[in-house]
Amino acid sequence: MRGDNENSEELTDSKLLLRGVPVYYIGSMLFAVGIALIGLGSALIMIFQLHYGSDPQQILSIVLSLSVGIILLMLGINLMIRESKKGYAMITISAILSMIAIILFYTNYFSNWYYPLIGYVFGLYVLSFLILMGNAFANVILWIMEKSPTTSVKVTDQSRIYTDEEIQRDIDEATQRAVELAASNLQFEIDSMPEESRFDKLVMGVRGHITRVKDDIAEAVALTQTMHPGETEKWGSIGIDQASDALAKTMIQKKEESGLFTRFKRIFSR
């Protein structure tokens, strides 16, 4: 059971690694950009000393940087979290909605910034923000639940369950082995087969179609070595004696042939 959980975690992590590395990277970049824009917006508030009578251009730049920053921050958080296909769909929808809201705000702020447009724009923006927030919250909760299954529902016993097929197969194999063992004890009497007594004449000497192939059948030696590696084999002792004699003679001859320099060197190497 624990092993299964660990395996599923490893699988999850590997899936994340396989699919999520570029997505995670993009998410973290968006998060950073969002933070930067929020920081910029906050700084502009203080720089421009934002109040009711501030310049519309200043208000526009502050609102844009804050609104885009918040959305990018939420998008980044969502992309960094492990998402399902539905989650990515939610992210896409909210990104589109927020983009529409921001574009509407940018195009209408100076000339047409009245109700009910303000309500629609604000509603769209808030909706996209809430979708992103809710999506992130839901996925985090799901992730926490998966990591700690005891906190959710009682886990059923995950010990191996043998299927009927596997059980039947095991029974068949055991039965077959028992039958083969029993059959090997049988002694067949071929000579007294009733059918054979009917056959009177047989023309022998015709064996069949004969094919002769040159073949050293070296596989037999290889098979013996494979099945019994390190097996002791009896070799002809005469052959070994001859080989030993030849080796000894070679060594003696080599020693005699060695030159003055080699002897000189040998003295000092002792």
Next chain:
Amino acid sequence: MPKGLDIGTMNIICAEREGEDIVFTQQRNAFMNLDSTDLTKNMLDTSHVLYIEEENGISLLGEDAFKFATIFEKEARRPMSRGIISPREKEAIPIMKLIVESVIGRPKSNKEVLYLSTPAAPIDVDLDVLYHKKTMEALTKALNYDAHVIDEGLAVIYSELSNYNFTGVGISVGAGLTNVTLAYLATPLMSFSIARGGDWIDEQVSKSTGLPKEHVTATKEATSKLSKQVKLGSPEGAITIYYEALMTYIIQNLNNRLREIAPPKVAFPVAIAGGSSLPDGFFELFEKKLNEAKLRIQISKIIRARDPMHAVARGCLIAAKTQEEGKKFGTVKPQQQTQTQKTENTKKTSKKK
């Protein structure tokens, strides 16, 4: 001298060593009944045909049964069907004993080692091979051989995969059955057979095209080439289609069986043999399908048997020779005999007591 014997649905082949050569003796596994007349007997004697005379006629044996079937417009009967003794042929066992005896001859020494091939248990039909196995073993023991049985797929491995330490998959595509064995260092891990082979292809092509089965068999054996480019409606096209279906079936069943075992994590070569793998293009097509199949084991190489027709007999001969060499040094034999030998040793021990 040890011998190997491939008892197939279509052919019975014996392999034995003579000097530096291997001699393969092949005989068709078939017979045909004729009326017994003096004229017929004289003709058969003159032609040196293998036959036997019985109370209700003459039975031609082997290849001649096929030849004379055409002349006398009769059908050659086969003692084996789907790789095992045919339950429909009452004379199957005595006929097979005679054909086997004519192929392997009498042993040159007492208790000469003989390894004979038998099919593994089929997984796609309700058929048991135990009776066939024991009967063939008993037939050959009655001829005074020290007979042992070996799976066909394992024999292919012994014959073709010595360079790979006898590790790999051996596939024998025969007439009645296709045998598959997976072995690791000469030890079989998995053996099975499927009830489709050359005969199945002939039957399906015959049903599909309306041609007589014998005609299809002759076309397949004589002129067939497995190619994607065939004349529409020709028997060659139908043969290619059913060959492809057979290959897909073999690979599917192999993959299914691999689910049930945990093979070592090594690359396995695949060796293909058998009379039904002879047509040109068979190996290339099978290799392509096997590479596309994504089996549960890693395939290192796909090898065509040097002599697909005789590979099983050769593998049996290798097993027999190994057994004989092992006897000299007191070692044990190739796999699959452990159970029988243990039982025999137990019986000998109890007799001594």
